Amino acid sequence: MTNREIARTLDHIADILEFQEENPFKIKAYRQAANSIYHLDEDIQYLYEKDRLGEIPGVGKAIKSKIEELIEKGSLEYYERLLTEVPPGLLDMLAIPGVGHKTIKMLYEQLGVTTRDELLQAAKERRIRLLPGMGSKTEFSIIKGIEMLEQYSQKNTLGFVLPMGQKMLSFIKGLDQVSEASLAGSIRRGRPLVTDIDIVVATDDEAAVRSKLANYREIKQVTESQPGHIQGFLQFNIPFEVILHTPGEYCPGLFLATGSKQHLARLFPSGPPRLEGWNSETDIYASLGLDYIPPELREDQGEVEAAAAGHLPTLIQRQDLQGDLHCHSGWSDGASKLAELGEMARDMQYSYLAITDHSRSLAISGGLNEERLAAQGEEIDRLNQTWDDFMFLKGTEVDILRDGSLDYDAELLEQLDVVVASVHTNFHLDRKKQTERIIQAIKDENVDIIGHLTGRLLNRRPAYELDLEEILAAAARSKIILEINSHPDRLDIDAELARQARDMGIKIAVNSDAHHKNDLRLVHYGIINARRGWLRKEDVINTESREAIMAYLKNNE
DNA sequence: GCCGTTTTCGGCCCGACTGTTTTCAGTCG
Numbered sequence: 001m002t003n004r005e006i007a008r009t010l011d012h013i014a015d016i017l018e019f020q021e022e023n024p025f026k027i028k029a030y031r032q033a034a035n036s037i038y039h040l041d042e043d044i045q046y047l048y049e050k051d052r053l054g055e056i057p058g059v060g061k062a063i064k065s066k067i068e069e070l071i072e073k074g075s076l077e078y079y080e081r082l083l084t085e086v087p088p089g090l091l092d093m094l095a096i097p098g099v100g101h102k103t104i105k106m107l108y109e110q111l112g113v114t115t116r117d118e119l120l121q122a123a124k125e126r127r128i129r130l131l132p133g134m135g136s137k138t139e140f141s142i143i144k145g146i147e148m149l150e151q152y153s154q155k156n157t158l159g160f161v162l163p164m165g166q167k168m169l170s171f172i173k174g175l176d177q178v179s180e181a182s183l184a185g186s187i188r189r190g191r192p193l194v195t196d197i198d199i200v201v202a203t204d205d206e207a208a209v210r211s212k213l214a215n216y217r218e219i220k221q222v223t224e225s226q227p228g229h230i231q232g233f234l235q236f237n238i239p240f241e242v243i244l245h246t247p248g249e250y251c252p253g254l255f256l257a258t259g260s261k262q263h264l265a266r267l268f269p270s271g272p273p274r275l276e277g278w279n280s281e282t283d284i285y286a287s288l289g290l291d292y293i294p295p296e297l298r299e300d301q302g303e304v305e306a307a308a309a310g311h312l313p314t315l316i317q318r319q320d321l322q323g324d325l326h327c328h329s330g331w332s333d334g335a336s337k338l339a340e341l342g343e344m345a346r347d348m349q350y351s352y353l354a355i356t357d358h359s360r361s362l363a364i365s366g367g368l369n370e371e372r373l374a375a376q377g378e379e380i381d382r383l384n385q386t387w388d389d390f391m392f393l394k395g396t397e398v399d400i401l402r403d404g405s406l407d408y409d410a411e412l413l414e415q416l417d418v419v420v421a422s423v424h425t426n427f428h429l430d431r432k433k434q435t436e437r438i439i440q441a442i443k444d445e446n447v448d449i450i451g452h453l454t455g456r457l458l459n460r461r462p463a464y465e466l467d468l469e470e471i472l473a474a475a476a477r478s479k480i481i482l483e484i485n486s487h488p489d490r491l492d493i494d495a496e497l498a499r500q501a502r503d504m505g506i507k508i509a510v511n512s513d514a515h516h517k518n519d520l521r522l523v524h525y526g527i528i529n530a531r532r533g534w535l536r537k538e539d540v541i542n543t544e545s546r547e548a549i550m551a552y553l554k555n556n557e
Numbered sequence: 558g559c560c561g562t563t564t565t566c567g568g569c570c571c572g573a574c575t576g577t578t579t580t581c582a583g584t585c586g
Contacts, residue, residue: 023558024569024570025558025559025568025569025570026558026559027558028558028559028569028570029558029559029569030558032558032559033558033559057559058558058559058560059559060558060559060560061558061559062558062559063558063559097584097585098575098576098583098584098585099583099584100583100584100585101583102582102583102584103583103584132577133576133577133578133581133582133583134576134577135576135577135578137575137576137577138575138576138577141576333586361572361573362571362572362586363570363571363572363573363586364570364571364572364585364586365571365586366571367571402573402574424586425572425573425574425585425586426573426574427585427586428574428575
């Protein structure tokens with residue numbers, strides 16, 4: 001059992017308990033334990049063997065024994081029993097926006113719907129609006145919500161799939177008979193949503209690789225196994241495909257499996273030729289008279305023309321970042337202490353980290369009132385004394401309120417080093433109002449960065465209605481920084497918008513928005529997104545040194 | 558169900574918006 005599988009089981013238990021209207025604090029306890037386990041540094045199996053499960057925050061006696069049972073038996077009686085008490089289709093319905101467990105329960109009891117399909121059917125037959133508390137708007141939003149989910153259902157976020165892909169890749173690379181291996185396809189190009197994990201392998205002994213791969217514990221099922229190719233499902237039903245080549249065919253094989261289709265079609269309008277004898281992708285591109293095109297750019301977005309003209313940008317890399325301008329600590333809804341965040345940031349070779357906890361009106365997220373923000377400032381001052389190679393910047397993620405005003409007074413914001421302004425409420429304003437609201441924040445002289453501009457959540461929630469052209473124009477005029485929020489569920493702004501912004505001279509910050517010290521590393525996804533947006537080091541503000549960034553933020557006020 | 562140097566029991570989870578109502582339950586961040 002992996003950390004993720006156990007975390008997911010505990011989360012499912014919480015979902016079921018919610019239907020059963022259990023004590024909300026008990027439900028929260030399961031969620032908290034799940035979250036802790038998801039973020040663990042160590043393999044939970046290892047903690048179990050050392051009898052250290054009790055050290056995990058949020059894991060007490062009861063949950064500890066459940067984890068032990070999961071590890072020992074591979075299953076949990078309590079969970080199995082809960083599963084029989086609630087039709088499984090009801091849990092799937094929880095993903096529909098605007099529909100919670102109470103509504104679902106009512107629909108189940110009144111209409112007998114047990115799956116999304118049945119619910120969609122009932123909504124289309126206008127049977128939902130007849131129920132107490134339901135109306136045509138709810139019915140319509142259920143239809144919209146289900147249709148949105150169906151659109152998404154074939155893909156998973158890169159953040160969910162990439163760690164599984166990397167783990168499988170390192171298993172394969174560790175096999176004696178494998179000389180080279182790489183991820184390929186959309187996962188290698190870094191698309192925010194991917195369908196499957198493609199791995200290209202070089203080996204002289206296909207049979208040996210095939211039989212050893214059968215021992216990889218995260219493979220749940222092999223559906224196809226033919227010469228040169230193995231296909232199946234990993235845990236959580238993530239499809240994988242392993243493509244096997246002899247070492248001589250590996251490089252062209254990898255090149256062709258990376259794609260995209262459109263990119264390859266641009267290179268070879270009449271279909272790819274037989275590619276043999278190439279030892280590097282650089283050589284393949286050179287043979288076509290092109291500079292090397294990094295995988296993230298292989299989307300037929302002008303990269304072939306740029307490569308021919310020698311105009312490809314030198315893309316930003318993770319190690320170009322010198323700091324992070326958006327993260328949360330235990331002072332608001334983060335899970336880590338300031339000192340822990342500082343140590344992780346230093347491990348990542350950062351020289352600064354802006355602490356930007358939530359502002360006062362975001363109560364559920366522990367938004368800081370003025371006094372608490374001042375008290376946090378004192379702790380930051382104390383900690384900053386302890387390092388000479390690193391410092392915290394004092395900041396906030398201030399809420400942009402409904403009317404476009406900010407959640408703190410100007411006098412307070414003036415004193416902070418970094419002000420990230422973000423929308424967390426009122427997602428359904430009309431396009432004009434929402435646009436004006438954000439432009440008002442952009443124009444505010446105390447705001448440095450607009451956080452997660454469009455508010456999209458991949459596979460969960462579309463962006464809110466905005467006139468992005470108008471917003472980019474305003475951002476360029478006000479010299480505001482736009483954030484690439486690196487959280488793999490957000491990747492907001494997306495690559496396309498980042499490229500547009502860059503072309504307009506707008507600076508970008510690649511931020512983690514970490515709520516746990518380990519999530520500082522999520523900038524990895526933001527960097528992939530920035531590369532897909534053709535961004536160079538000089539386009540991204542937090543590649544600057546501490547001194548330069550402080551000067552920039554000051555001059556911009 | 559978890560947690561604790563103000564507590565081993567009693568806290569923990571607030572406030573706004575939405576769609577339905579005409580005073581409020583449900584959802585969400």
